[in-house]
Structure formats: structure tokens, C-alpha cells
Amino acid sequence: MIKTHRSKSALTVAVASGLVLGGVAAPAALAAPSADAVIAEVYGGGGNSGATLTNDFVELANHGAAATSLAGFSVQYLPGSPSASSTWQVTQLSGSVAPGGRYLVAEGKGSGGTVALPAPDATGAIAMSATAGTVALVSGTTALTCKTAANCAADPRIKDLVGFGTATVREGNSAAAPSNTTSVARGTALADTDDNAADFTVGEPTPTNSKGESTGGDTGPAPAPAKIHDIQGTTRISPFKDQKVGGVTGVVTAIRTFGSSRGFWLTDPNPDNDPRTSEGLFVFTGSTSPAVAVGDAVTATGTVREFYPDAPATSNYQSLTELSSAQWTVDSHGNALPAPTVLNPDTVPETYAPSPGGNIEPLTLEPSKYALDFWEAHESEIVQITDARVVGPSNSHNELYVTSKPDQHKSVRGGSVYLGYDQLNSGVMKVSSLIPFDQRPFPQLNVGDVLTGTTSGPVEYSNFGGYTLFASVLGTEKDNGLQAETTRKQRSGELAVATYNVENLAPGDPQAKYERLADAIVTHLATPDIVNLEEIQDNTGATDDGTVAADATLQKFTDAIVAKGGPRYQWREIDPVNDSDGGQPGGNIRVVFLFNPARVSFVDRPGGTSTTAVGVVQDHGKAHLTVSPGRVDPTNEAWTSSRKPLAGEFVFKGRTVFVIANHFNSKGGDQPTHGRFQPPVRSSEVQRQKQATVLRGFVDQLLAADRNANIVVAGDLNDYPFSPAVQKLTAGGALTDLIATVPEAERYSYVFEGQSQVLDHILASKAPRGVDYDVVHINAEFADQASDHDPQVIRFRPGAGNAVQDGLNDLFDYLEQLLGKYFP
Structure with missing residues (x-):
């Protein structure tokens, strides 16, 4: 499937429906061909997303030699797949339709669209489906009762009938499925062959009334x-x-x-x-x-x-x-093609977009100054790139991303790193294919791979990923051998804490997904002592049936880890209130602690519920949680329709360590970076700043009780190191965002629209000693992913709050490193 400016869902082939007698299917509805008035066009996308017209409509036409009266007639509509409770909806008609003329029936109005229908000849309020349904022209105004093709064929009141999309009731085969932006219309000859598929085609809506007024292509002034x-x-x-x-x-x-x-x-x-x-x-x-x-x-x-x-x-x-x-x-025929625009590293401007603080559509283009203006000035022209390096892997929609600027913020593994709101990688562009996939399957490439030779085709804007090269010539795949990373094993005195977003893990997921995620824990993360998991779904996954428990999901996952040779992890979590934490509807995703009881102990303190706030108490100068595990201020409005942080108290070699697992609200609702509003409004940041404020307040409580507390804040914060939310967490140096401490070329754990970026974080207080941090790249850069996030891990020696003891710990760590170097 290629995502372009219209939906690419395959048209569904309708299956004949009706009564079956003696093993023979009843015939599709066959109203006797009308000698005069017929249904000429049907449109059900009025006011829907992407629609220009505000209303649905049915247009009639008269292919007879004399005017046809419509007095006492009606237009009626039935859903494409009628249920036992479905009824025909009726719009009464009046007047007549002239020979060779048209008659417009306005139906339901949606909330979208900008163009009104021309003055209708009749008006109803039927909200028709944009993609599947049946419309009948009926002699009479009493609602039809037939719901099968055979029964409707036997009803003499039906003068004409069209079923479209997956309609059960139709003449012959149903017409193809239209959309929010297209209608089904009879050809100019108004042929009525009793086969809707033969008589109707999908195209642009052209509503025309009895006066010949139209908003479409039927009539109008000379071009x-x-x-x-x-x-x-x-x-x-x-x-x-x-x-x-x-x-x-x-x-x-x-x-x-x-x-x-x-x-x-x-x-x-x-x-x-x-x-x-x-x-x-x-x-x-x-x-x-x-x-x-x-x-x-x-x-x-x-x-x-x-x-x-x-x-x-x-x-x-x-x-x-x-x-x-x-x-x-x-x-x-056979004309030479105009020369393409050749993309070299200096062709596209470095600056991404003008920034007027609003809509850029009225602005005169400056293609030598702004990347978005450059692409617009070449819209629908042929562009060409040679030896294009992949910076966003192939996805399920048969797309990938390349860059025309291979040195622009290049990552250590071949991607393009996103380092600031004003530092978008302007050389990145999406590539889709115009070559039918049965002729050439779309290449499955990872970040750092190359489309060698020439890739060329027209460029146009797509809401999914910005400007897109639709390749009619696609370069040859070159696999540069990107490998999944493996981190080192923690030493005996080191505590290893990891965070991993496992992307809506549910019991119904294939066993292969569980095995790959388990292999990541055992092999690539080297069995961390504690793992913060994000996006663990409940026991029935996306089925919205009131289930909130996730023990089946976690049992299946921990069993898979054992099967891969890992330890028998235990888990701690708190079930959310049903449908209150956002994410996939019905999934009830939550954050979870896994921990290896052979290496670390969990301090269980009862009382933590979905709505109970965890607190902090001080005992002999040390901080402790009132409940463990416990949610951080879960009823605060900052967490509305979002996951609540989970705090846990652990003990490692006699040292208390506080781990807080997080999954902040998503970026849904933000304006796109490549959209018409520049700079884009990031409305979702408001809630994440509130969440960061609440979380930082809890961290400050821990530090007020014990300024030497070992604190690890980890998870999918859905935001960047330079974002206001993360800056709120790190203000004053109480917490360090570890990904901000690595070289810029390594600052990423997620790839979106070809931009290697950070959504996942591990932050640590000052107490941990000998901190060693690693982002383990195993998913985000690969076409074949177990999750769309890369995990991270921190290894450290918990501080004792005593300078002498901490010094001895540092000495032991140094000696262990030496032993590991010379006696691996």
C-alpha cells in the first residue's frame, strides 16, 4: 500500500448476497431498465474529512424524449450491509426532470467541506455512507422493506437502483467504492444495463441541478x-x-x-x-x-x-x-522528457521553512532560501537523486526516507539526527514507488543502506511524511550490513536499569514478537536487573471489554525471557482505571517493572492503587515510599487520558534505589513539521510540561528527604532533550538526562519521517556512581522491527551517601574494570 494524498485502501469486491434456494444464489436486484428517469450520480462523502462539498447528494437524469414527472416519487437509501434493524430512509420528490436534464437531491450535511451544492430541486437529510450503500428511485413515498438483492428485484415500485462499494443490494455487480472525495456516476450516455459496475464509474463529484447549475464538471463557463x-x-x-x-x-x-x-x-x-x-x-x-x-x-x-x-x-x-x-x-507520442531537477548536497536549502507565525500559503515562494519552498516550486516535476542513502527504513506502507545531504547531522549509523526545533534535516525526503509491486517488490532497506544509481520521479506533498519522490525509476538496493547492537553485561557491583517501549504488547500478538522482545532483553540488553516496560496492554488487548489486568501479557513475556535463557523476572505494576490512560482504545496500556530477584529486591509496601498517590517519608535521614509500587499523583489533571508514572523502591547490595517508570502523553494533535503553519504549534507540549512539573515535584520530595537518594527516572517521555518538558525535569541539575551527555551523532532512540530523534530517556540523580549509559539500537533503524523504539540501559553503583564508602566503591569498580580488561 502506498500512502499518498488519497486513501489507497483496495477496492473491495462485493460478494453476491441473497436467499439461497437449492444451492443456487438468488439473483442480484434487477429493476427493469428505466426508459426515462434514472439515478445519474451518488455522493456520500459530503462534509467528511478531505471533502470539498458540504453535503451528500443524489442526482437524477432523464434519458427519455419527454419530461418525466417525479410527483409521488422518492429517493431512498439503505446501508451497504443492512442489519435486522436497518430501514430504508426516504426523501420525497416533486416537480419533474426535463428530457436530457438533471434533478438534484441534497442529502445530509457534514461538518467539513467548503463548497455548497447548487440550489437543490429536492432536499432530504439522509447521511449516506461515502463508500458503500444502496440508493433507489422509487414510485411512492412509503419506505421499502426489501434487504436482499432478490427481494428488491421483485419489488415493482423500484424504478432504478444503484448499489456501490460492498452493497448487498445492487443491480448485477455493485459499482466500485467511492470515497470522501469521489462519487459514483453513470456515463454520459446514461446507459442502464442492469449492472451497476458497468454503468457507474468513480470520479469527482459533479452535482448539477435542473437549471444546469453545477459545482463540478458538467457545465459552466468556457475554460x-x-x-x-x-x-x-x-x-x-x-x-x-x-x-x-x-x-x-x-x-x-x-x-x-x-x-x-x-x-x-x-x-x-x-x-x-x-x-x-x-x-x-x-x-x-x-x-x-x-x-x-x-x-x-x-x-x-x-x-x-x-x-x-x-x-x-x-x-x-x-x-x-x-x-x-x-x-x-x-x-x-514518444517525446523527449524534460530534464529532471538533480538533487545534490547543495540543491535543497539548509533552512527548512519560513516562520511567519501562521499560515505560509499566502507567502511568495523563496525556493533558494527555504526547503519547503524549494519543494513547492518543484511540485509535480521530476527530480533525480543518485546513490541515495537511506535515513528512514522501509515501512509497511512501502515507503522509505533518503537524504540529499549525506553530511547533514549524520548519525554514527548513517541516519540524520534531529538536534533542535530549528535544526530539521532539510535534505530528508520520502520515497514511494510507481512501479507495480508485482513487477518489482518495494525494497526492504535499513538506515545506512543505499539506493545506488538513479532514483527519479515526480515530487508531491503527502500528509504522511511531507514531500515525496514517487519513483518511476528506483535505484538498486545496496545492503550496508547494519547490525543490531548488544550492550555489555553489568559487573557484579553494578545495578543495570533499562527502559523499553514494547509497542502495544498484548497476549494476542504473535509468539514471534514475544520471542524477539525476549531476545532483546536477554541478548542485546544482557539481562538488566530492572526493566521499565512501556505499552503493556491488558489481557484482552485492544478488545474494549472492561478488562484491566495484564498478568497474562506479563506471564507470556517473562516465560519467553526464560525460554531465551534469561532469568525468571518478577513484575510489579498497578492496573489502571479502565479506558483512562490513553493509548490504543481498549488496550489499557501501562508501565511495568520487571526485576531479577536474584540480583535486586523489591520493597513491597501495600496500599498502592490506580488512584492512590505515592508519598515520601523520612526515616533516620533516608527516604522511603509510602506505598511501593505507587503511582505519582495519579488524579492530577496532568495525567488525564495518559499513563501515570510508577514509582518503586528497590534494594541492591544494601543500597536503596528509587526507580520511576514513565510514559508521557503522545504528540497527537501537534501540527506537522512540514505543514502549512510555521513554526508548527506543538499543542501536546502543554500537557507534557504539566506532567514534568508533577514528576519533578515528586523527585524533589525524595531529595528533600535524602539529598543523596539514588533516583532513576526512565521511560518514553515522548519528547526531545531540548524540549520544555525535559528541561523542566533537569532544571538546576537535580537530574541529568543521560542521552544529552553522549555525542550528538548518537542522540537518538527513534526514527520518524527520516529524522533520528529522542523520545526515550533515562535521567539520574547525582548519587549513582560510575554511571555507564547506552542506547542499544535494535529496532528503530530497521525495516524489520519488534518495536518502533530502541531500548536504553544505565549501569551504576548506588551511592551510599558516605564519602568514604563511595570512594571505596569507586576503587572496587576500577579494580573490577582492570580485571575485566586483562582477564575477560
């Missing part, structure tokens, strides 16, 4: 003559937006022949002299493959649209300028 650079203009929004244009000339440079966003790219071989105006344009043909070939010179007419992946009025994303409802003629 304005325009060249591609005129259409693209010097800003992100076309000056011809929502207008018909004609005389659009160019050479076909690439074609998309699969998915529901098919079409082709044109480039004008006669450019203007303005570097701000792109010479490329995408011609959108919906789910129909265009009848053109690369090298064809065409002249096109159509409507210019700015496509957003969601509601344009509220979208955080950029738009794609495209030509919709297009018609074209092929003027010649």
Missing part, C-alpha cells in the same frame, strides 16, 4: 487558457483554484496506475524564467487508470483543485495543486 506555470503560480495556492482551465500543455512524465488516486504527471517543456513557478502538474483520474503513455504530449482541460487530506478550512497540512475532471487529447 480559461493557462500554462502549467500559470496554474502553479508563485505561492502555494493556485491563482486558478476551483476554476476551469484549458489549453494546458505538457509532456507526460509519469503515471500512477494503481490505487484510488490514479493519474499522470505533466511537465511543460517550455518553462518560464521564474524559479518560483513549478512546470509540473498532477492530473487526477480517480480510480481509473489514464489512457496515456510516458512521452505523450497532451493538451488538457479541467478544473484546478487544491487537494487537502482533510477538511481544507481546518487542515494543518499543505495542499496539492491538481487538475480534476480532466479531458485531454494526445497530440504526439
Whole structure:
């Protein structure tokens, strides 16, 4: 599946439904072909995400020679998969439809969209599905009762009927599934062959009323003559937006022949002299493959649209300028393709985006100054990169990320490290493929691998990952042999504490996932004494049935660790209140302690519940927890719909160690780094700052009771070392963020959109001695992942709070290191 500016979900083939008699399926509904009024178009995506139109509609047409009265008629709708309680919804009609004319029925209105229907001839309030359903033109206004194809075929009141998507009730085979941005429409000849699949095709909605008024491509003024650079203009929004244009000339440079966003790219071989105006344009043909070939010179007419992946009025994303409802003629074949834009290390500007503090769409492009402006100025043109290094691994959507700037913040393992809000790696771009996967499977590459030779194709904006090169030529895979890391074993006097986000681990996950995660604990992390786990789901996983216990999940995981040769870990955790901690609905993810009882003891103090706050008491100058394990201020509004930190008191070689496991709220709701608002608003930071304030307050309580307390704060903080939340935790030096102490080229545990970055942290108080810290890269850089996070581990000798004892501990540590060096 390729994620582009439209959903790429495969169209579902409908299975004939109906009564089965004697082993023979009943026929699909076959209303007798109408000699006059028929259903011409059905659209159910009005007001939905990504829609331009605000309303659903049904359009009728008359292919007869005389006007047809609609008095006493109705339009009726049934869901695609009707249940026992489903009923036909009815909209009454009046008036008539002229010969060769149209009749528009407005239906339900959604919250999105920006364009109203032309004045309807009838109005209803039916909220139709965008993808599957049945619409019938009925003689009468009483609701139909049939719910199978056979029963509806036997109802003489049905004058015409269309089932689309996975509709149970249909004529012949159902029409293909439309979407939020497409409708099903009968051809211009209005043929009624009693086979919806043959009579209807998916395309842009074109609602037209009895006066011939339309918001689509049926009628309207003569198209304005325009060249591609005129259409693209010097800003992100076309000056011809929502207008018909004609005389659009160019050479076909690439074609998309699969998915529901098919079409082709044109480039004008006669450019203007303005570097701000792109010479490329995408011609959108919906789910129909265009009848053109690369090298064809065409002249096109159509409507210019700015496509957003969601509601344009509220979208955080950029738009794609495209030509919709297009018609074209092929003027010649086999033409030379315009020269591509070659991406070298200096081609794309270092500065990522202008920062006006708002919407950048009205701004005149400055492609020599800003990376986002550079890409927009080349939208839909062919770009080419040679020997492209992979900085984001191949994913399940058949995408990967490369960089045109191989030396920009290069990580030690070949990625591009994200080091600050103003230091996005501008050379990073996404690569998808236009080559059908049955001809060439998408390459499975890791960070540091290379697409050798030439990779080229048109570039366009995608809400999933920003500007994307859709490769019609894909380089050859070169595996540079990236290996999963393995950390060293802790020494006898060292306590090892790790943190690992295991990505929604649930009992229903494949055993192979458990085995890989267990191997990570045993082999790659060398069996830490304590492991903070994030995203442990309850015993029924994502099934939202009220279950909150996770003992089955943890038993399966600890059994897998033993099977890999590891110790029999014990666990401590507190079940959350059902559906109160965010994450995958029904999953009830939580943080958990695993610990090796042969190496470390857990201090159990009863009383910790999902809503009980852990406290701190002082005893002979030492700090202790009131409950262990215990949640940190769990009813504080900072933790609304988010995981609550879990504090535990451990003892290692007579020293008390406090470990606090965390999983802060996600970045959901933040504006994208590549969107139309710059700088992006990171609204989720507000809650994480509140969470950091609460957590830091608890750490300060521990240090107030014992300034030499051994404290480890670890987990997925969902934020960067330079973020306000993490800065709040480290203010004044009470805690040290260990990942900020390693070289910049090593500061990452997660890869998102080709940017190697930090979400996971281990922070430590001043007391631990001989601290040794390691990020163990085993997942984030690889196409084949057990989790999308890399684990981390800290090894240290707990401080005793006594200078003499701590000095002796340091001496013992030094001697042990020497012995380990010469007598491994």
C-alpha cells in the first residue's frame, strides 16, 4: 500500500448476497431498465474529512424524449450491509426532470467541506455512507422493506437502483467504492444495463441541478487558457483554484496506475524564467487508470483543485495543486522528457521553512532560501537523486526516507539526527514507488543502506511524511550490513536499569514478537536487573471489554525471557482505571517493572492503587515510599487520558534505589513539521510540561528527604532533550538526562519521517556512581522491527551517601574494570 494524498485502501469486491434456494444464489436486484428517469450520480462523502462539498447528494437524469414527472416519487437509501434493524430512509420528490436534464437531491450535511451544492430541486437529510450503500428511485413515498438483492428485484415500485462499494443490494455487480472525495456516476450516455459496475464509474463529484447549475464538471463557463506555470503560480495556492482551465500543455512524465488516486504527471517543456513557478502538474483520474503513455504530449482541460487530506478550512497540512475532471487529447507520442531537477548536497536549502507565525500559503515562494519552498516550486516535476542513502527504513506502507545531504547531522549509523526545533534535516525526503509491486517488490532497506544509481520521479506533498519522490525509476538496493547492537553485561557491583517501549504488547500478538522482545532483553540488553516496560496492554488487548489486568501479557513475556535463557523476572505494576490512560482504545496500556530477584529486591509496601498517590517519608535521614509500587499523583489533571508514572523502591547490595517508570502523553494533535503553519504549534507540549512539573515535584520530595537518594527516572517521555518538558525535569541539575551527555551523532532512540530523534530517556540523580549509559539500537533503524523504539540501559553503583564508602566503591569498580580488561 502506498500512502499518498488519497486513501489507497483496495477496492473491495462485493460478494453476491441473497436467499439461497437449492444451492443456487438468488439473483442480484434487477429493476427493469428505466426508459426515462434514472439515478445519474451518488455522493456520500459530503462534509467528511478531505471533502470539498458540504453535503451528500443524489442526482437524477432523464434519458427519455419527454419530461418525466417525479410527483409521488422518492429517493431512498439503505446501508451497504443492512442489519435486522436497518430501514430504508426516504426523501420525497416533486416537480419533474426535463428530457436530457438533471434533478438534484441534497442529502445530509457534514461538518467539513467548503463548497455548497447548487440550489437543490429536492432536499432530504439522509447521511449516506461515502463508500458503500444502496440508493433507489422509487414510485411512492412509503419506505421499502426489501434487504436482499432478490427481494428488491421483485419489488415493482423500484424504478432504478444503484448499489456501490460492498452493497448487498445492487443491480448485477455493485459499482466500485467511492470515497470522501469521489462519487459514483453513470456515463454520459446514461446507459442502464442492469449492472451497476458497468454503468457507474468513480470520479469527482459533479452535482448539477435542473437549471444546469453545477459545482463540478458538467457545465459552466468556457475554460480559461493557462500554462502549467500559470496554474502553479508563485505561492502555494493556485491563482486558478476551483476554476476551469484549458489549453494546458505538457509532456507526460509519469503515471500512477494503481490505487484510488490514479493519474499522470505533466511537465511543460517550455518553462518560464521564474524559479518560483513549478512546470509540473498532477492530473487526477480517480480510480481509473489514464489512457496515456510516458512521452505523450497532451493538451488538457479541467478544473484546478487544491487537494487537502482533510477538511481544507481546518487542515494543518499543505495542499496539492491538481487538475480534476480532466479531458485531454494526445497530440504526439514518444517525446523527449524534460530534464529532471538533480538533487545534490547543495540543491535543497539548509533552512527548512519560513516562520511567519501562521499560515505560509499566502507567502511568495523563496525556493533558494527555504526547503519547503524549494519543494513547492518543484511540485509535480521530476527530480533525480543518485546513490541515495537511506535515513528512514522501509515501512509497511512501502515507503522509505533518503537524504540529499549525506553530511547533514549524520548519525554514527548513517541516519540524520534531529538536534533542535530549528535544526530539521532539510535534505530528508520520502520515497514511494510507481512501479507495480508485482513487477518489482518495494525494497526492504535499513538506515545506512543505499539506493545506488538513479532514483527519479515526480515530487508531491503527502500528509504522511511531507514531500515525496514517487519513483518511476528506483535505484538498486545496496545492503550496508547494519547490525543490531548488544550492550555489555553489568559487573557484579553494578545495578543495570533499562527502559523499553514494547509497542502495544498484548497476549494476542504473535509468539514471534514475544520471542524477539525476549531476545532483546536477554541478548542485546544482557539481562538488566530492572526493566521499565512501556505499552503493556491488558489481557484482552485492544478488545474494549472492561478488562484491566495484564498478568497474562506479563506471564507470556517473562516465560519467553526464560525460554531465551534469561532469568525468571518478577513484575510489579498497578492496573489502571479502565479506558483512562490513553493509548490504543481498549488496550489499557501501562508501565511495568520487571526485576531479577536474584540480583535486586523489591520493597513491597501495600496500599498502592490506580488512584492512590505515592508519598515520601523520612526515616533516620533516608527516604522511603509510602506505598511501593505507587503511582505519582495519579488524579492530577496532568495525567488525564495518559499513563501515570510508577514509582518503586528497590534494594541492591544494601543500597536503596528509587526507580520511576514513565510514559508521557503522545504528540497527537501537534501540527506537522512540514505543514502549512510555521513554526508548527506543538499543542501536546502543554500537557507534557504539566506532567514534568508533577514528576519533578515528586523527585524533589525524595531529595528533600535524602539529598543523596539514588533516583532513576526512565521511560518514553515522548519528547526531545531540548524540549520544555525535559528541561523542566533537569532544571538546576537535580537530574541529568543521560542521552544529552553522549555525542550528538548518537542522540537518538527513534526514527520518524527520516529524522533520528529522542523520545526515550533515562535521567539520574547525582548519587549513582560510575554511571555507564547506552542506547542499544535494535529496532528503530530497521525495516524489520519488534518495536518502533530502541531500548536504553544505565549501569551504576548506588551511592551510599558516605564519602568514604563511595570512594571505596569507586576503587572496587576500577579494580573490577582492570580485571575485566586483562582477564575477560
